[in-house]
Amino acid sequence: MRCPYCNGPSNRVIDSRTHANDTAIRRRRACDGCGQRFTTSERVEYANLIVHKRNGTTQAFDPEQIRSGMAKACTELELDDDHLRMATGKVVAKVRSAHRQSVTSAEIGDYVLEALREISPVAWLRFASVYQKFTSTQDFQRALAELTPEQHLQTNDVQP
Ligand SMILES: [Zn+2]
Numbered sequence: 001m002r003c004p005y006c007n008g009p010s011n012r013v014i015d016s017r018t019h020a021n022d023t024a025i026r027r028r029r030a031c032d033g034c035g036q037r038f039t040t041s042e043r044v045e046y047a048n049l050i051v052h053k054r055n056g057t058t059q060a061f062d063p064e065q066i067r068s069g070m071a072k073a074c075t076e077l078e079l080d081d082d083h084l085r086m087a088t089g090k091v092v093a094k095v096r097s098a099h100r101q102s103v104t105s106a107e108i109g110d111y112v113l114e115a116l117r118e119i120s121p122v123a124w125l126r127f128a129s130v131y132q133k134f135t136s137t138q139d140f141q142r143a144l145a146e147l148t149p150e151q152h153l154q155t156n157d158v159q160p
Pocket residue numbers: 003004005006007008031032033034035036
């Protein structure tokens with residue numbers, strides 16, 4: 001990293017801080033040559049990952065889309081932000097763990113369903129209804145039948 005003022009090769013870090021969104025670290029540096037100060041920003045670099053969508057198009061993988069999709073499914077469920085963040089992190093980790101260059105949107109959808117199922121059966125059902133294009137009450141019944149016995153128990157508990 002050369003000094004933007006004198007192009008000198010040597011400088012030292014005088015302060016480092018993490019950005020609010022935690023994806024980048026900002027470093028304040030001072031040039032050993034001319035003494036000017038400047039800021040550098042460092043972020044994690046991912047290899048490009050292509051998503052193949054159902055309609056045949058492709059797009060670059062964007063973790064933010066995972067987060068916002070999951071947040072939508074969790075609207076008004078009063079879930080902890082941390083739960084959502086951790087669930088999103090799990091999905092992104094699964095998508096990235098295969099070390100491939102491409103992934104299908106169907107696979108990502110399945111990972112999201114898995115993660116939502118762990119944090120909220122309601123969010124899971126909401127996401128499934130949109131993602132799997134539910135068109136009838138039977139679709140919902142079929143999905144509900146897939147829930148684990150423990151999750152059924154919680155729903156049945158409400159009945160008198
Ligand atoms: Zn300099």
